[in-house]
Amino acid sequence: MVVLKGIIIGQMFILRTLSQVKVMLSYTSVRITNKNQREIVLLKAKPCAWGKCRFCDYIDDNSENIPEMIRLNREVLSNVTGEFGVLEVIDSASCFELPEETLWDIKKVIQKCGIKKLFFESHWMYRRRLDEMREYFGIPIVYKIGVETFDNDFRENY
Numbered sequence: 001m002v003v004l005k006g007i008i009i010g011q012m013f014i015l016r017t018l019s020q021v022k023v024m025l026s027y028t029s030v031r032i033t034n035k036n037q038r039e040i041v042l043l044k045a046k047p048c049a050w051g052k053c054r055f056c057d058y059i060d061d062n063s064e065n066i067p068e069m070i071r072l073n074r075e076v077l078s079n080v081t082g083e084f085g086v087l088e089v090i091d092s093a094s095c096f097e098l099p100e101e102t103l104w105d106i107k108k109v110i111q112k113c114g115i116k117k118l119f120f121e122s123h124w125m126y127r128r129r130l131d132e133m134r135e136y137f138g139i140p141i142v143y144k145i146g147v148e149t150f151d152n153d154f155r156e157n158y
Contacts, residue, residue: 031083038086038119041076043102044069048093050123061092066099073102082113088120095120095133107137119144 030040046069047062063069080087089106091098098106109115118141120133127145134141 032088036086037084038088038117039080039082039084040088040090041080043073043076043089043091043098045091045093045095045097045102046099048097048123050125062097063092070099070101070105073099074105077102077105077109080109080113080115082109082115085114085116087113087115087118089118090121094123094126096122096126096129103136110137110139115139117142121145 032038032040044061044063046064046066087106087110089095089098106118110118116139118137118139120141121144122130124145130141130143
């Protein structure tokens with residue numbers, strides 16, 4: 001394991017776009033051990049439904065191969081321990097682009113590992129659907145929404 005500024009990373013990792021504070025893992029899990037302790041997993045998702053943010057490199061990470069996505073996401077989720085009771089799920093789009101099977105697998109991990117709080121990323125266009133996920137998982141969810149999406153010029157002409 002490697003400790004990186006309070007982040008413990010499994011054996012395989014790739015750091016990419018540090019200026020955006022994006023830590024891309026080779027699909028393993030990360031433990032944040034300082035402020036807001038939590039485990040983080042990077043999962044594969046379908047392409048972002050918005051898909052117009054010119055600066056976004058998440059598009060390089062998504063997939064249309066649902067069976068392979070589900071297999072990979074299950075493998076990653078199997079590394080969650082529940083050590084802090086908090087899980088952050090990052091994916092190559094919004095949480096709403098994760099396969100249904102992966103959402104079910106996250107729900108099982110929440111129950112099995114005693115997760116009490118969940119962090120998700122979501123695009124602004126889903127702002128009226130956030131409570132659907134809260135109801136589905138039955139625990140508090142904190143949503144991360146990039147502020148750059150509020151600037152039309154930056155988002156679409158960068």
